[in-house]
Amino acid sequence: MPFVNIRITNEGATAEQKQELIQGVTDLLQRVLNKNPATTFVIIDEVETDNWGIGGQNVTTLRQRAAAAKS
Amino acid sequence: MPFVNIRITNEGATAEQKQELIQGVTDLLQRVLNKNPATTFVIIDEVETDNWGIGGQNVTTLRQRAAAAKS
Amino acid sequence: MPFVNIRITNEGATAEQKQELIQGVTDLLQRVLNKNPATTFVIIDEVETDNWGIGGQNVTTLRQRAAAAKS
Amino acid sequence: MPFVNIRITNEGATAEQKQELIQGVTDLLQRVLNKNPATTFVIIDEVETDNWGIGGQNVTTLRQRAAAAKS
Amino acid sequence: MPFVNIRITNEGATAEQKQELIQGVTDLLQRVLNKNPATTFVIIDEVETDNWGIGGQNVTTLRQRAAAAKS
Amino acid sequence: MPFVNIRITNEGATAEQKQELIQGVTDLLQRVLNKNPATTFVIIDEVETDNWGIGGQNVTTLRQRAAAAKS
Incomplete structure (x- = not known):
């Protein structure tokens, strides 16, 4: 029963991609x-990118x- | 100090119901x-239903x- | 599916008390x-009391x- | 790697304030x-104020x- | 940066199994x-089995x- | 009321260091x-180092x- x-950051993951993660x-x-999967x-x-920090x-x-x- | x-899934719990859970x-x-309640x-x-999985x-x-x- | x-702090809750919380x-x-309870x-x-802070x-x-x- | x-409650923290917390x-x-900060x-x-409880x-x-x- | x-319940997962989960x-x-994996x-x-509940x-x-x- | x-990994932080973090x-x-600090x-x-992964x-x-x- 895990x-x-x-x-993840809120940057456009689709419902299909999230379903792939779940599966x-x-x-x-x-x-x-x-x-047991059940x-x-x-x-x-x-999470909004303003609300996630890395390296301060x-x-x-x-x-x-x-x-x-890049530009 | 618990x-x-x-x-819960985001499916329409009202403020009153959430207050009942808190209390x-x-x-x-x-x-x-x-x-101590204080x-x-x-x-x-x-949580959005797209973001919650059970049984994969x-x-x-x-x-x-x-x-x-049902239909 | 909540x-x-x-x-809670690690201060001697018994298995029976924890079962009461779960139920x-x-x-x-x-x-x-x-x-659905299922x-x-x-x-x-x-949590160890050294690892929980309140009021700093x-x-x-x-x-x-x-x-x-008290003494 | 902490x-x-x-x-916090959702009561208007700015991106600058959140950056100060991160830093x-x-x-x-x-x-x-x-x-290591990296x-x-x-x-x-x-968190919405309807969804946060203290003292019940x-x-x-x-x-x-x-x-x-106050008034 | 996920x-x-x-x-999981504390029921004997080995370091190798936990490494498989991480990978x-x-x-x-x-x-x-x-x-990025990095x-x-x-x-x-x-989690101790006394501390995990399902179905109450x-x-x-x-x-x-x-x-x-089974017996 | 934050x-x-x-x-952190379980690698010997002292009670004094943890108190510094709390404060x-x-x-x-x-x-x-x-x-309000109160x-x-x-x-x-x-967290045990076997149970924390980075970069897989x-x-x-x-x-x-x-x-x-280093050696």
């Missing part, structure tokens, strides 16, 4: 630990810098 | 463990199948 | 939101101060 | 535990009472 | 959403019932 | 958002590689 929480992680738990929960949280910097700014570096 | 996080779980912790926190997260399938699809089975 | 995470919060979700998950985390102070110290104030 | 989740907590972990993640969740009461109501008491 | 939290979910996020975090929490009943009891039903 | 969850993050929330909760989770690899192995590279 519980999985996946947190994929449920399969993984069945394959590795023989966990009682495997997966919750995906999509929010992702909004990191994305802008990456875009500027 | 902390409780309740996660109910706070009372429960006081009754069972003598926890320092009991409750946070309710409402998102809840949006599960709800559609259940509705189809 | 998911509930209850966090109580599952009943609450059924009563208030008509949630797919209601509850996880209780017991860990609970170990808060408990010692409260005990000293 | 992971920090900050939960501040990342600095704190480097200063106290010598954690692998420090911070996620801020902003949602914050929407607590704010209204505080406002009424 | 963050994944996998919660598997990291690969999944790269395959489905093109997420900034994908996975944390596995192993802790897993310790559910396991005992299942074992009794 | 809630902060700090997750530091509580001060940060007061300074940046004027949050209702600021901080929980620190210390558990931290136990990452630490061994780093140690080998």
Whole structure:
């Protein structure tokens, strides 16, 4: 009866992609630990880029810098 | 000083119902463990049905199948 | 299919008390939101008092101060 | 490689303030535990006041009472 | 830069199995959403069976019932 | 009434260091958002290095590689 929480930035993942994550992680738990899919929960949280930081910097700014570096 | 996080699908719980959950779980912790309500926190997260999976399938699809089975 | 995470300090809750919490919060979700108990998950985390802070102070110290104030 | 989740009520924190939290907590972990900022993640969740309870009461109501008491 | 939290009951998963989960979910996020493995975090929490409930009943009891039903 | 969850690997943080984190993050929330310390909760989770992955690899192995590279 595993519980999985996946947190990603809110940058356009489609319902199909999120369904792939749900199916994929449920399969993984069945394959590795023989966990029953019927009682495997997966919750995906999509987080605004202003609200996610890495290296002390929010992702909004990191994305802008990456875009500027490419242009 | 308990902390409780309740996660439900985003399917129309009213402010009154959410208040009942907050009050109910706070009372429960006081009754069972003598926890002080003044320092009991409750946070309710409402999750989109596309973002919640069970049995490898998102809840949006599960709800559609259940509705189809009824009709 | 709710998911509930209850966090309390690690101060001697018994298996019976934890079972009361599990049953109580599952009943609450059924009563208030008509949630199916069969797919209601509850996880209780017991946290060391050194690892829980309130008012900028860990609970170990808060408990010692409260005990000293009583004696 | 710390992971920090900050939960606050959704009451108008600006992107600049959230960036200050991200930077501040990342600095704190480097200063106290010598954690590498490059692998420090911070996620801020902003929670509706209807969905946050303290003392068995949602914050929407607590704010209204505080406002009424002032007027 | 995804963050994944996998919660399972504490029933003997080996370090090798946990490594398979870490690798598997990291690969999944790269395959489905093109997420960079270098900034994908996975944390596995192993929860005592007394502290996990489903259907209003802790897993310790559910396991005992299942074992009794088999014998 | 913020809630902060700090997750670090279980590699010997002392009670004093954890107290510094609790105090530091509580001060940060007061300074940046004027949050009341009396209702600021901080929980620190210390996670086994086998149970934390980054780049698809558990931290136990990452630490061994780093140690080998130094010797």
